[in-house]
Amino acid sequence: MRMRRGWGEEAPPAPHIWRTLGYRGVEQSDGRSVIEWEATPDFCFHAPSGPIVHGRMVTTLLDSAMGRACWSVLADEESFLTADLRVEFMRAARPGVLRAEGVVLQRNRRVAFCAADLFDAEGELLASSRCTQIIRRDAS
Numbered sequence: 001m002r003m004r005r006g007w008g009e010e011a012p013p014a015p016h017i018w019r020t021l022g023y024r025g026v027e028q029s030d031g032r033s034v035i036e037w038e039a040t041p042d043f044c045f046h047a048p049s050g051p052i053v054h055g056r057m058v059t060t061l062l063d064s065a066m067g068r069a070c071w072s073v074l075a076d077e078e079s080f081l082t083a084d085l086r087v088e089f090m091r092a093a094r095p096g097v098l099r100a101e102g103v104v105l106q107r108n109r110r111v112a113f114c115a116a117d118l119f120d121a122e123g124e125l126l127a128s129s130r131c132t133q134i135i136r137r138d139a140s
Helices: 019-020 056-070
Strands: 026-027 033-041 044-047 049-053 078-089 096-107 110-118 124-137
Touching: 019 056, 026 056, 033 056, 049 056, 049 124, 056 096, 056 110, 056 124
Parallel strands: none
Antiparallel strands: 026 033, 033 096, 044 049, 078 124, 096 110, 110 124
16 A cells, blocks of 8 residues: 655645645645644634634644645545544634644544644643544445
């Protein structure tokens, strides 16, 4: 079984959420993924304390990091679907560079368990996530 190669810094072909939001691939290999995104005020709601990145944008970034980590441990004939996704928000995400670090915690023949953490530019933990991925064998 030949393992897939990572996407590298190049985004997947359009249309893709990576291209829509402008994610940057920093690292991807052996069940690990790091991506960055420049959050702008366009993706925020405005609170009295200032702009806060919408929680769904945070969730999408974490989900993408975990998916990219999972992708790196699949064979060419495999794909996956997210079975569940949980996010815990520790602090408000503000505009600026956000960094998501995803990892495959455990992978067997049919399931992969993944986790990701989101950090701001100063390295402050903003959110954590876990998901379960169902591994599918694609028809030839």
